[in-house]
Amino acid sequence: MKPTIYDVAEQAGVSIATVSKVVNRNGKISEQTRERITKIMADMGYFPNLVASALSSKKTYMIGLLLPDISNPYFAELARHIEDRAQELGYNIVICSTDNRMDKESEYLTFLQQKGVDGIMLSTGLANPQSLELLLERKLPIVLISREVPQTAVNTVIVDDYMGGYLATSHLLQLGHRDIAIIVESMDLASSRGRLKGYRSALQEYEIPYLEQWVTVSEFTIASGMEAAGRLMDGPGRPTALFACNDLLAIGTIQAARARGIAVPDQLSVVGFDNTFLATLIDPSLTTVGQPILELGRQAVDLLHKEMIGDGQAKQRIVLLPELVVRSSTASIPH
Amino acid sequence: MKPTIYDVAEQAGVSIATVSKVVNRNGKISEQTRERITKIMADMGYFPNLVASALSSKKTYMIGLLLPDISNPYFAELARHIEDRAQELGYNIVICSTDNRMDKESEYLTFLQQKGVDGIMLSTGLANPQSLELLLERKLPIVLISREVPQTAVNTVIVDDYMGGYLATSHLLQLGHRDIAIIVESMDLASSRGRLKGYRSALQEYEIPYLEQWVTVSEFTIASGMEAAGRLMDGPGRPTALFACNDLLAIGTIQAARARGIAVPDQLSVVGFDNTFLATLIDPSLTTVGQPILELGRQAVDLLHKEMIGDGQAKQRIVLLPELVVRSSTASIPH
DNA sequence: AATATAGAGTTAAGCGCTTTCCCCTATTCA
DNA sequence: TGAATAGGGGAAAGCGCTTAACTCTATATT
Secondary structure, three states, X not given: OOOOHHHHHHHHOOOHHHHHHHHHOOOOOOHHHXXXXXXXXXXXXXXXXXXXXXXXHOOOOEEEEEEOOOOXXXXXXXXXHXXXXXXXXXXXXXXXXXXXXXXHHHHHHHHHHHOOOOEEXXXXXXXXXXXXXXXXXXXXXXXXXXXXXXXXXXXXXXXXXXXXXXXXXXXXXHOOOOOEEEEEOOOOOHHHHHHHHHHHHHHHHOOOOOOHHXXXXXXXXXXXXXXXXXXXXXXXXXXXXXXXXXXXXXXXXHHHHHHOOOOOOOXXXXXXXXXXXXXXXXXOOOEEEEOOHHHHHHHHHHHHHHHHOOOOOOOOEEEEOOEXXXXXXXXXXXX | OOOOHHHHHHHHOOXXXXXXXXXXXXXXXXXXXHHHHHHHHHXXXXXXXXXXXXXXXXXXXXXXXXXXXXXXXXXXXXXXXXXXXXXXXXXXXXXXXXXXXXXXXXHHHHHHXXXXXXXXXXXXXXXXXXHHHHHHHOOOOEEEEOOOOOOOOOEEEEEOHXXXXXXXXXXXXXXXXXXXXXXXXXXXXXXXXXXXXXXHHHHHHOOOOOOHHHEEEOOOOHHHXXXXXXXXXXXXXXXXXXXXXXXXXXXXXXXXXXXXXXXXXXXXXXXXXXXXXXXXXXXXXXXXXXXXXXXXXXHHHHHHHHHHOOOOOOOOEXXXXXXXXXXXXXXXXXX
8 A cells, every 4th residue: 555644654753743844844853853754755655645735735736727729739839838837836737628618618617626726827718707707706826828808807928919910910011012811810819809900000000991801700720711711812802911810820821822823922921920830831931920939838837826826916917029930921012 | 715515514404424425426315405405505606625525535537648748739639639538527637748758757657646646648658667567556547548568568549550651651652662761750669660560561562672771760850850851862862752650750851852852742752640630731731641549539538437437357458540541742653 | 013124314434634733852041 | 040942843633525334214024
């Protein structure tokens, strides 16, 4: 049977309190006994039972990570960085793919709370403000990452979507494009609205009118990006450039263009968003707005950590700045 | 404060044992009290504390998932299917990216055991037989998925690598290729050895000699695939076809070819392995050996589940069969 | 009529830790 | 010399649940 703290205590001829203090390096223990007990623990192959420890200390050292879909490369990368940083701080990650569905989201949230996770990291688009409020009431540490929920006082780490949209569109404008379409993920997402706003701002700066007909809403997949881009291309007055609000959609766009014999970037410039590894994989390689995914993950974990250990200053919103990464999917408009 | 089982019991005027039985739907409780208590629980917003429950029942309803890297699309997809099935059965997944490093692997394994996970799913290449033995000794349910560890009596769900290698190579041979190179992931992996064996078998069947010079070992990334493929192409006597042991390597190969002005598939046919979504994304779309990833995930979870609930028959090894998916990266050799 | 049995609950002993007091001894200080 | 104090360790009360064993009725069995 696995040895418990009692076995160790007995073996060492001390109380379990003493052993506990050795394990947790707190309380006053002489150097000798500490070493003696440490050795005994090693000999017996003793490891503290973290479930029991969690029950009395209220700390499970687990973080719940809710995101739309772990098999989406953007979120997979993000998850990886979150996992790495969490591991450094001694936490494990429980993944929860919600598919942006409210029912899954609440189901997972209930579960996670029951399991006593120390904190929750939420990257799930349509985060239900109601369930969010509930969590906040329960004082459960939360950090929103990559997707924010406006009008809610909760720690948040995001990238400046407005600026991203602006950068992408300005780049196209500078290349001489005037007929620029945009595909957004979903108007329910604050991030989409921000990117769209950046798009409009850039247009305005160049005194180009904003046309509803060039704004398309799509799902999160390559296939639906293809379909949405197809609609734009087959419509009247084809755009010469297209800004897709994530790399998946941009890739769908390139594929749609290819299917129609429209050359990228010669006949159509395409800009993506996220700068996942897919961007360098597609041909032509994708010009895209780069998110500092690593930073995003690390900072979010650090913020959550602070809240979890009760180093809770005021809530904050950290906004990281995106960067345009120019590759081969954009070109100046032929005169 | 969050209500506990005591609060509910008091409110209902019964003992906590009764409440516990209502929660767990076991024991003998009259329909009336059951309903009454259920209502009280709902009114109070009571949810059982699963940490406490875990301490006494020894069940955490958590599964540890060890894999090389969650940001690798193959493993991300696999993880997603595992997560989905686990969720259906009431389990959560703790992800652990090991980078195929033994130190990370053991660190995570220790952690997971301390946290009392009910089972472990291992998809981590070089699984250290020693730590594996240790887990088996402790009677911790384990399932190996996608990567097997030979000579160890442990439940395993894999795909038939030998057959996959054979299918890929035969396809190329049928297209008339005779100079066929292969890039494997790492000779430490049983899967690599299996695929290589299939490659040899197919060659033998066509009475083509097996040449060491056409076997290259690479890492798991696109970049290293590019580099490995480059070595092959720049060497003397360029192959007319190449079998890459995963899609990432195949994509690296296509990029390496592109960089050298070698046309795929006209001057070089390329076959991948895994059939991740990347295969349809690259241009030309990739002919690849398709793994039934969904089935792999589901079966592995089901097998683990059986072991966890003690429905433990003999250990088994489930081998799923791969399927060749022909796309545009292969063509018959020009006469 | 006496006994067995099934039904509905209760009691209480854990599960393996953490943590707050508390105690004892040895040293230090005035 | 007596009191204060610091150091090292222990006792015991939880943490919130599960579960074996038990009690008490009410009904069925022979």
